[in-house]
Amino acid sequence: MNAIAFLHGLSLASYLAAGGLVAGSLAAGRSTVLRGAVGLITLAVVAHGIGIALYVMDFGELPLVGLAASCSSLAFLIGASLLAAALLREIRPLALVLIPIIALLLATAITLGIAPSGASSPFRGVWFAAHVVLAFVGYACLAVAFAAGLLYLLQFRALKVKKFGRTFRFLPPLETLDKVRQRVLLTGLPALTFALALGWAWTVRFQNSLAAQNPQVIWGVVTWLVFVAALFSRRRGGERFAAAASVAGFIVVVLAYVALRVSMANGQVFL
């Protein structure tokens, strides 16, 4: 096992251990997540970060091309968002949703082998890096919005049906979850918009075409529409509707990815 794979494994193990502690807090009906979980999340993010740094040193590029590398980068960004959330005591329960997502991405990356895909694409360099990193920031924000939206719906239900049990005590207040959801969407939408604009500008400038049939373009546009819908649904339907829109939107984005990948022609590069 090389150092990059080892560090990814260490990160995955730390996330799983942190997830166990968070689940333990929920099972015990405690209103706070143990500090030990925050320590483990920190260890996971640091190990993952070092793993990515070694990847850059070994291969001379960011892990942005290929499914394994992309899963690793996306998991790192979601993990960093989770760490930022974990430092604010009140929203640590977000880990309950985000850790399984991160673990799935990391497990995929480790299983496929974390190495450059070898696929050649003319779209490389700084423009490409900025495009992909901004897009990943957008997707990471969508994952956090999904987590906050899901917890909002659970807490809303607990309050509405008057079930004042462990879930009620463990989950953060509705307004806090709504603020987190709204703020990450407001951060993610400009990031994704810039990413799409960079990709579009490069394609028009160097390939003189819009590449509207490209699965990545379709996926990017679907995600952008989901962002807009999730953000503006709050104005029309209130907090609960917006939370539901964030959850549904994330599921739509994941399903769209799977559908596009399945229908993709041979030889096409899509993450």
Added chain:
Amino acid sequence: MPLTLIGLSHHTAPLEVRERFAAEVQAGRYSVAAVRELSGLREVVLLSTCNRTEQYLVTDHVLEHNALVALLPQPPGIDPAQLTSFTYVRYERAAVEHLFRVVSSLDSMMLGESQIQGQVRSAYLSALELQREHKVIGPILSRLFESALAVGGRVRAETHLGDGAASIPSAAVELAGKIFGPLRGRHAIVLGTGEMSELAVECLSAQGVRTSIVSRTAGRARELASRALNGAAVSVDELAALLPSADIIVTATAAPHAVITQSMIERILPKGPAQPLLIVDLALPRDVEPEVGQLRNVFLYNLDDLHQVIEGTLEKRRAELPFAEAIIRDGAGEYWNWYRALEVVPVIRELRERAEQMRAQETARALRALPHLREEDRAAVDALTRQLLAKLLHQPTIRLREAAATGRNAEIVEVARFLFELESPNGDETNA
């Protein structure tokens, strides 16, 4: 010097008895200093709250239950003969553990309440204040109360015994917190000016909530508003205009019918509240139509729902009991070891004095036989003998303290006196 507790509490005495004891102490008709003056008493601390009156004592000899009852306040209207049945007595370690349980609120009427820590601290501080003139407290009770307060602090910090809401108004505030997060700056409308409304205003005010108090009796509403932080008295006619700005509505009127109906909310807020709206109905019969709770973004809770929150809290607190008990056992064990070790302190002191006297005599004799030594050499010899003595006595001192802590103090003290020819407690020289 037995450590003794005599007391009565909600476990053993009815309210009418407890309140008479509390009143007797509050009125200043009972003097701890006077009790301390009685022969055979070395230290006294009185703990008096609405739920308990307890006296912690260090006495020369073990006192029986009846003799201890005579040391308590004697409120008029209670037959002294009856007092024995209302009171309990604890000796030695049981007394220590009792105080540690009391300060940690394990013995309180409401498990996990926080007031008792302050009440125990006040009792201790009062004793310290009396100490200047009357010497009511000494090292045993000082250390006992300091240890108890430290254990109480640990229980609060290391367990979740104090978490959650355990009263109706605080349950309402907990629900509000789960909806809105921090409540500072939120707006609450309180309908009614009765006792429940008053408690709700106090609780909300403490969280920084702006309160508008609505009542048909303007004077009482103004009085309540003046006591609240950011409070305002509002007439019933202004209620409709006020509702759209409310985050929280608390109702506790004596009206025989619903004062907030579904149609009223729908008329005032045709699209429903844009933000969540919490309505807490503390009235019986209820002030709010149950259908209001089905409106979008409206969370309606009545007294039964709040009791459910409290029961959940208490259940959670009860689950913390084993952790709290473990901390109490630790603290009580630590104190007990220190307390038992006190009995060997005179022996240790005597042993060290005796050894130092011998060392000084023998060193002086040796130095007289060595007149050629320079001053610094003489000092070195003196230091050497001191170090030797310190090293020799170090282990016996530790062993004596350890033996005392494990309850073998009487036996080990006897052996130490015999081996080192120390004075016996009654002043006789032990024969070798």
